[in-house]
Amino acid sequence: MNLKEITTPDLFYFDLKADNKEAVLDFLIHELSEKGYLKDEGEFKKAVYEREAHSATGMEKGFAIPHGKSTAVKEAAFAVAKLQKPLAQGAWPSVDPTNEVELVFLLAIPDAEAGSTHLKVLAELSGRLMDDAFLKGLFAAKNAEELYAALDNQEKEEVATQDSPYAGKTVLAVTACAAGIAHTYMAAEALEKAGRELGIHVEVEKQGASGIEDRHQKKAISQADGVLFAVDTKVKEKDRFNGKPYVSTKVAEPLKYAKELLIQTLEKPSGVVQEGDGQETSENTGKAEKKGWRKVGSDVTSAIMTGISYMIPLIVAAGLMMGIAELVWVYVLNLDPGIIGDVKNQTAGGAQQFFYFVNAFGSMLFKFIYPIFGMFVSYAIADRVGLVAGFAGGLFAGGLHYTFWGIEGGIPSGFLGALFLGLVAGYVSKFLNEKIKLSKNLSAMKPMLLVPGISVFVIFILNMYFVDPVFGALNQWLSDWITSMSTSGTLVLSAIIAAATAFDLGGPINKAAGGVAIGLAADHIFPLTSRVLAIVIPPLGVGLATIVDRFIVGRRVFPQDLRVAGGTSFLLGFLAISEGAIPFMLRNPLITVPINIIGAVVGSCTAVALGAVQWLPLPAIWGWPLVQGIGAYLIGLVVGVLIIALANIFVRLAIIKKKERNGEKINY
Known part of the structure; x- marks a missing residue:
C-alpha cells in the first residue's frame, strides 16, 4: 500500500x-x-x-x-x-x-x-x-x-525462528484502541513480530475505526491455544472465544512486552473466557439476552470510571485556586478568612481584590464538577453524541438551573442525580444514534441536531418530573429531620450533623446540615464542632488511605487514578475542601459513603465527648488554633481519619482478594 x-x-x-x-x-x-x-x-x-x-x-x-x-x-x-x-x-x-x-x-x-481507503493507509503506517x-x-x-x-521502503525484517518450546502453538489476539488507528495496528504488528521470533503462530484481529478487520473464524478459534485481548475499549463479540484461556491487557502493553504476553497466554493465562463475558454480540439470541444485565453493569462501571477520570483534573484545579487564595488571604494578607467571599472585595483593589476573584474562580469551577462528570459518563456510553445531554444532566444535578432561573431554596440532586442523569443521557443518545436513519445528504443532521436536541429534551423532562421532585423530597425530608433533632442530646445531635455533613461531601444533605448547624451556632445554642470536623475528616481519611495502603497491607489497593486523586484529597482536606474525596464516592459509593459517615461520626463525637468546642465556621487548618480544647479536637480528628483510612484499605483489600480467588487479575 x-x-x-x-x-x-x-x-x-x-x-x-x-x-x-x-x-x-x-x-x-x-x-x-x-x-x-x-x-x-x-x-x-x-x-x-x-x-x-x-x-x-x-x-x-x-x-x-x-x-x-x-x-x-x-x-x-x-x-x-x-x-x-x-x-x-x-x-x-x-x-x-x-x-x-x-x-x-x-x-x-x-x-x-x-472504513475508507484513507484509514487503511493510516493503519498501514501505524503497523509499518x-x-x-x-x-x-x-x-x-x-x-x-x-x-x-x-x-x-517496504522491506520487512524477517527473524529466523530458532528451536522454541512454543513452536507449533497458536495464539489469537484482538487489538483495539480508543481512536481505532495507531495503537490498534502497532500492537498487532508487535505481536506478529514477537510470534515469529518465538515460533508462535499469531493471528491478530484489529477492532479499529474501520470495524473488525481480519476477523477470527470459528475454525481458527477452536484450534487456538489461547487468546490475547490487548484493548482499551470493549471487545466486540467476545462470546466467540468462550472456553478459551485468555490474557487481557492494555493496547499499549504489546509495544513493550509482546513476547512476555504471548508466553503468559500459553503458560499462565488469567482465566478462561466465560459465558456472559461478551461485550457485544452479533446474534440476537435468547442466550445473549440473558447476558444483558451483566453487560449493562460492566458498561455502567466503565462509564463511572470515565466520568471520574475527566472530573479529577477539574477538582484539582478548583481546589488549588481556592487553596492558594485562602492561604494568601490568611497568612500573607492577614485578613479574616470568613470574609474572603464578601462581594465588597470586588472593588477592594490590590491583592485583596485579586485573591477574592481567585477564590471566586475556584468556587465557580467546583460548580461544574457534576456537569463534567455527567457529560463524560454519557460520553463513555454513547461517544460524542452523548456529551451535550450528559452535560445538561450534570447542570441539573449541580443545581445550576436554580441559580439561572432565580429559584431560591431549590435543593439539587447532587452526585446521585449526576450519575443517574449521565447514564440516562448516554443510553438515550446511543439509542437515538443507532435507530435514526437518514439519507447520506442529511446525515450531518443526526449528530448535530436530532440526537442532542431530543436527548436534552428527554433529560429536561426527566429532571423536572422525576429527579428534582424525588431527590428534592428526599433531601428536604432529611433536612427537616435534622432540624427536628436540634433539641436532642449533645452527642446525638453531633452524630446527626456529622453524618449528614459527610454523606455527600458538599452536596445538598451536607448543606442542609450546615444550615442547621450554623443557625444553632449563631444563636449560641450548639457549637459547630461536629460540623467542622466532619468536613475535613473524609478527605483526609481517603487521602491518607491512598498514601499508606502499601505499608499497611503490603500492596496497593487503589488504582492509579484514585491514588492521584487521593494525594489531592489529602492536601485539600487541610483546606476544608471536602470535594477532593468525591471521586472515591462516585467510584464506590457503597464502600465510601458508609465509611465516611462512620469515621466522621466517631471522630466528631470523640472530640465533643473529650471537651472540644468550636463556635466559628473555620474548619480549615488555620481555624484549629481557635478551638477550645484543641487537644481533644485533634484526638477526634486523628481517630476519624484513621477509621476512614484503615476501613478503606481493609475493605478494598478483601474485595481484591475475593476477585483474585475468582480468577480476576488485579494489577494496581
Whole structure:
C-alpha cells in the first residue's frame, strides 16, 4: 500500500527546532491547516490534545505517533517532523519511559471516514512503524526529501525462528484502541513480530475505526491455544472465544512486552473466557439476552470510571485556586478568612481584590464538577453524541438551573442525580444514534441536531418530573429531620450533623446540615464542632488511605487514578475542601459513603465527648488554633481519619482478594 497517497512532500519537515511536545504538535497542526486539510484548526487541536490525555502516543526507538479524529478534518493526511534535537526522556509521554522522541508523525483523521481507503493507509503506517528496517530508513534520511522518499521502503525484517518450546502453538489476539488507528495496528504488528521470533503462530484481529478487520473464524478459534485481548475499549463479540484461556491487557502493553504476553497466554493465562463475558454480540439470541444485565453493569462501571477520570483534573484545579487564595488571604494578607467571599472585595483593589476573584474562580469551577462528570459518563456510553445531554444532566444535578432561573431554596440532586442523569443521557443518545436513519445528504443532521436536541429534551423532562421532585423530597425530608433533632442530646445531635455533613461531601444533605448547624451556632445554642470536623475528616481519611495502603497491607489497593486523586484529597482536606474525596464516592459509593459517615461520626463525637468546642465556621487548618480544647479536637480528628483510612484499605483489600480467588487479575 502506498503511504504517499495521503501525504505530500510539503508536509515533511526536517531539523525542526522544538523543546517540548506542545511546540511540535502546534507546529504540525498549523501546517496541516495552512495546507488546507483542516476546516477548524482549533477544533482539531482540541481533538489531538484530548487523545494525548487518554494514553501515551510516544512509542519507542525515538518516534511518536500522535493523532486526532475530528469533524474538523476535511481530508485524511499525516504530517512528519524530524527534530533537530531529540526531546528529553519524559518530555513526550511514551510506552518506553526512556524514549527520546526525534521523529513525529501526526495523523489527521476525518470523523466520518470509518472504513475508507484513507484509514487503511493510516493503519498501514501505524503497523509499518513497528518494522525496524522501515524505521532505520526514516532515521537515515538527511533532508525532508529523503524522509519522504523513505516511505517507499517496504522491506520487512524477517527473524529466523530458532528451536522454541512454543513452536507449533497458536495464539489469537484482538487489538483495539480508543481512536481505532495507531495503537490498534502497532500492537498487532508487535505481536506478529514477537510470534515469529518465538515460533508462535499469531493471528491478530484489529477492532479499529474501520470495524473488525481480519476477523477470527470459528475454525481458527477452536484450534487456538489461547487468546490475547490487548484493548482499551470493549471487545466486540467476545462470546466467540468462550472456553478459551485468555490474557487481557492494555493496547499499549504489546509495544513493550509482546513476547512476555504471548508466553503468559500459553503458560499462565488469567482465566478462561466465560459465558456472559461478551461485550457485544452479533446474534440476537435468547442466550445473549440473558447476558444483558451483566453487560449493562460492566458498561455502567466503565462509564463511572470515565466520568471520574475527566472530573479529577477539574477538582484539582478548583481546589488549588481556592487553596492558594485562602492561604494568601490568611497568612500573607492577614485578613479574616470568613470574609474572603464578601462581594465588597470586588472593588477592594490590590491583592485583596485579586485573591477574592481567585477564590471566586475556584468556587465557580467546583460548580461544574457534576456537569463534567455527567457529560463524560454519557460520553463513555454513547461517544460524542452523548456529551451535550450528559452535560445538561450534570447542570441539573449541580443545581445550576436554580441559580439561572432565580429559584431560591431549590435543593439539587447532587452526585446521585449526576450519575443517574449521565447514564440516562448516554443510553438515550446511543439509542437515538443507532435507530435514526437518514439519507447520506442529511446525515450531518443526526449528530448535530436530532440526537442532542431530543436527548436534552428527554433529560429536561426527566429532571423536572422525576429527579428534582424525588431527590428534592428526599433531601428536604432529611433536612427537616435534622432540624427536628436540634433539641436532642449533645452527642446525638453531633452524630446527626456529622453524618449528614459527610454523606455527600458538599452536596445538598451536607448543606442542609450546615444550615442547621450554623443557625444553632449563631444563636449560641450548639457549637459547630461536629460540623467542622466532619468536613475535613473524609478527605483526609481517603487521602491518607491512598498514601499508606502499601505499608499497611503490603500492596496497593487503589488504582492509579484514585491514588492521584487521593494525594489531592489529602492536601485539600487541610483546606476544608471536602470535594477532593468525591471521586472515591462516585467510584464506590457503597464502600465510601458508609465509611465516611462512620469515621466522621466517631471522630466528631470523640472530640465533643473529650471537651472540644468550636463556635466559628473555620474548619480549615488555620481555624484549629481557635478551638477550645484543641487537644481533644485533634484526638477526634486523628481517630476519624484513621477509621476512614484503615476501613478503606481493609475493605478494598478483601474485595481484591475475593476477585483474585475468582480468577480476576488485579494489577494496581
